[in-house]
Amino acid sequence: MSPKNTNDRAQLPDGLRTETLAVRSALPPSQHGENSEALFLTSTFVQPDAATSAQRFAQSEDFTYSRTSNPTVRSLEARLAAMEGTEAAIATSSGMSAILLLCMGLLKAGDHVVCSRSVFGSTINLFAKEFGKFGVETSFVSQTDLQEWRDAIRPTTRLFFAETPTNPLTEVCDIQALADIAHGAGALLVVDNTYSSPVLQQPAKMGADVIMHSATKYMDGQGRVMAGALCGPSALIKDVFGPVMRTAGMVLAPFNAWVVLKGLETLSLRMKAQSEQALAVARWLETRPEVARVYYPSLPSHPQHELAMRQQSGQGGAVLSFELKGDTPEAARAAAFHVIDSTRVLSIATNLGDTKSIITHPATTSHGRLSEAQRQAAGIGQGLIRLSVGLEHVDDIIDDLLRGLSTLNH
Numbered sequence: 001m002s003p004k005n006t007n008d009r010a011q012l013p014d015g016l017r018t019e020t021l022a023v024r025s026a027l028p029p030s031q032h033g034e035n036s037e038a039l040f041l042t043s044t045f046v047q048p049d050a051a052t053s054a055q056r057f058a059q060s061e062d063f064t065y066s067r068t069s070n071p072t073v074r075s076l077e078a079r080l081a082a083m084e085g086t087e088a089a090i091a092t093s094s095g096m097s098a099i100l101l102l103c104m105g106l107l108k109a110g111d112h113v114v115c116s117r118s119v120f121g122s123t124i125n126l127f128a129k130e131f132g133k134f135g136v137e138t139s140f141v142s143q144t145d146l147q148e149w150r151d152a153i154r155p156t157t158r159l160f161f162a163e164t165p166t167n168p169l170t171e172v173c174d175i176q177a178l179a180d181i182a183h184g185a186g187a188l189l190v191v192d193n194t195y196s197s198p199v200l201q202q203p204a205k206m207g208a209d210v211i212m213h214s215a216t217k218y219m220d221g222q223g224r225v226m227a228g229a230l231c232g233p234s235a236l237i238k239d240v241f242g243p244v245m246r247t248a249g250m251v252l253a254p255f256n257a258w259v260v261l262k263g264l265e266t267l268s269l270r271m272k273a274q275s276e277q278a279l280a281v282a283r284w285l286e287t288r289p290e291v292a293r294v295y296y297p298s299l300p301s302h303p304q305h306e307l308a309m310r311q312q313s314g315q316g317g318a319v320l321s322f323e324l325k326g327d328t329p330e331a332a333r334a335a336a337f338h339v340i341d342s343t344r345v346l347s348i349a350t351n352l353g354d355t356k357s358i359i360t361h362p363a364t365t366s367h368g369r370l371s372e373a374q375r376q377a378a379g380i381g382q383g384l385i386r387l388s389v390g391l392e393h394v395d396d397i398i399d400d401l402l403r404g405l406s407t408l409n410h
């Protein structure tokens with residue numbers, strides 16, 4: 001009897017759960033049988049002969065050149081697709097380049113996009129400014145008012161773009177309802193799932209056509225690399241986005257793919273632990289006299305609490321925001337700066353989903369380019385603080401916030 005090939009065991013059984021897929025989905029191992037996914041740091045691949053080379057270049061399936069595909073990146077794509085419950089996935093150099101790939105693949109001059117006005121700031125700029133230059137028009141509508149989405153539809157509408165929950169106010173939209181409206185208009189629904197990750201919510205199961213990720217956030221989870229992805233049906237990923245990627249080259253570096261592969265293996269544990277810690281911090285903040293309001297989906301005071309809990313597997317994620325009291329914008333800003341500057345453990349930075357807790361002042365960072373009137377309309381006050389809760393002991397996070405809060409005049 002010939003010795004068994006390790007690859008005979010590489011085919012996983014059907015019906016595995018997200019936690020298992022996050023650890024086990026990948027390409028089959030190499031001939032060495034490595035248990036952990038290998039890092040293929042190579043830009044090109046040697047071909048056995050000219051005829052095979054010609055065939056591989058024609059098909060773009062086997063490995064030829066790392067702008068076309070790379071085994072480490074392919075393993076990450078397999079894992080992401082398995083976790084999102086889509087047929088395929090394509091990895092990109094960042095979250096923003098995933099949106100660039102999306103739009104280069106699906107839109108042309110004259111097309112129209114409907115987008116929530118509460119999505120990530122750079123996403124708004126990309127649609128409004130950069131794609132605008134190429135004749136793609138975008139209408140920005142309410143995150144929560146479905147009628148605004150319906151009213152924005154034109155004969156040229158190709159895409160709906162949504163993100164849920166949003167940054168920093170954690171507004172939630174109804175994915176299934178948006179999918180129905182988009183499909184009724186012959187458009188596709190794209191969901192930026194960065195904030196929930198497939199552990200909390202799988203938008204494809206609620207009718208979304210393409211799922212976009214910034215893997216820089218929870219998926220890496222330890223703030224080390226930039227990465228992004230699109231997940232969806234093969235007809236889009238392989239036939240529409242694949243050719244654009246091969247030409248335009250917004251590819252993910254193999255090393256970054258390897259880091260994210262490793263991050264995904266602990267994603268479900270981290271999401272659960274960070275959601276629990278964030279809820280404890282949010283509940284505590286609600287008891288503080290210096291705090292006017294706390295925004296966090298798991299709090300019953302959240303306006304879309306029930307929808308959020310139904311859509312997000314009962315978890316709120318790591319990100320919460322809170323508004324400090326202040327009679328004037330100047331007083332509120334001074335209070336926010338005092339609380340931020342009094343921390344000794346939290347990082348003053350703009351990232352999220354990291355194991356290190358991060359504190360941010362949205363009005364002067366992510367939303368700093370807006371006018372005060374635009375900020376007011378968006379609900380981003382000068383007293384607003386955003387927190388991405390990490391894995392330090394929750395009491396140390398609370399004590400760190402208390403340093404500033406307890407010395408505020410309120």
Ligand SMILES: *Cc1c(COP(=O)(O)O)cnc(C)c1O
Nearest residue numbers: 094095096120192194214216227
């Ligand atoms: C960070 C982020 C992006 C952009 O991703 P990058 O990896 O920074 O390019 C897009 N959407 C959301 C929700 C994000 O948080």
